[in-house]
Amino acid sequence: MTLKLWNTMANALVELEPIHAGEVRMYNCGPTVYSDPHIGNFRSFLMADLLRRTCDQRGYKTTQIMNITDVGHLTTDDVADATGEDKLEKKAREEGLDPFEIARNYEQIFHENADQLHVRKAHEYPRATDHIPEMIEMIEQLIENGLAYSVEGVGVYFRVNAFDQYGCLSGNTVENLDSGSRVAVDDRKESAHDFALWKIDDKHLMQWESPWGKGFPGWHIECSAMSYKFLGGTFDIHTGGEDNIFPHHECEIAQSVGSGTGDFAKVWVHARHLLVDGEKMSKSKGNFYTINDLIEKGYRGYEIRYSLIASHYRQPMNFTIGGLDGDAKALQRIRSLREKLEKWSADPSEVIEGLEVEIETARNGFNDAIDDDLNISGALGVLHETVRSLGRQEPKGDSARLALGFLSHCDEILGVIFVEETSEEDGLSEEQQSWVLGREQARNDKDWALADELRDKLQESGILIEDGPEGMTWSRIR
């Protein structure tokens, strides 16, 4: 039983063989904190979380680092167009706030959303702006190694033609890039493909001193500098969204390997982008969802989580609200069984023949699916089959505890069954409470007409009433 992952670098499924036995060190490209994180962002972060949880469960000592990009990326080609404006800066101008304040604000929202989706905390969340000296140091080393050069008053560039491995991750070669290039050539650079390590621009709001003049770091250097600081020059896994493959990760490799710190990441795992309603998510199409949008619509964090992890991270998932509703329903069946099992576990034990074997088989099936490049869909298939079977068998006492153990094992990875909503559930209004009490009385009196009327009233007010063998329960309708 070994975890296999699709390594973008090898373009093949590879077994995870940690550099240090029993220990996995992982770097995740994290959020850029200048807007509310959307479901696409979190699909990628959740993939990293699944990886983290899987490593934890397999007994590895896992070190997970996720960066916070609080230096904005340029919105337009920074080389061809010197008026290129930083995203944080743009936001700052629009919102009339200090860019650092904005970054901190969105960083906070990112953490809140991550908590709501029950994402396990990374061990560190280093901020780019806290590591300017480390970046400068690495740039100096690159210059010393002949892989970077400074242009007076403009900045420092990486000399792509001097780095043979450039293109090893994306498959892009410099020649191929030339053919379809959209890059405007800047003659201050030696080659059109050279990318910035340090930029000098007076108009930029975030500025730091450097040997090459006051300026700010290039887009890619933060990950090279921070991964080195926290994980060393060679580590096990690097993750990100598929769009990061080129240029971001390609450039990181050039910087890190080029600076001589080590071999950099062994396994590269990239999450495919998701579509919404079959189309690329965009604000203008009205199919753009932030996590907060969905929370406001009344979806629970664990429902959103389930829906975003239910399809394979390397498949172009198509997110729809209808799909989320269906997923929420499927998840609810699992959670209902959990509640029943907890109740049944207090009953006297009764032996169910074959249950132990069934659970063991299911557990192996679940593990095998996860091992197979985090095949959550396959794992969920096993889980759902078992849930139906357990619902039929209604195990009590020890048998119930055995079943709960299985659910709990699955949930170490899934994080959707035993977790509770982090936000407070609002109680019923006084009027609603009176209807509930009135309905209970009516049911006792067998006044079905009144009972049904009150149930309808509650439903209209957004409360769903369900009668069970042990009384009624209510839940909020979204």
Add this chain to the structure above:
RNA sequence: GGCGGCAUCGCCAAGUGGUAAGGCACGGGUUUGCAAAACCCGCAUCCCCGGUUCGAAUCCGGGUGCCGCCUCCA
């Protein structure tokens, strides 16, 4: 122009040579004061055309269609 990926039931989605998991939806039941939930039953031969093989959704060749990346983007 270059690089990469995908095509399985109405929708979502497993499956990587041995006779199509699972979920949602849908239809029929059990149960329930009614309903809901739960459980039971039913519900596809895998884009097209060739080939390899005793045997292919799975391998090979050729089509067709779709998508991502190629310096904003998870």
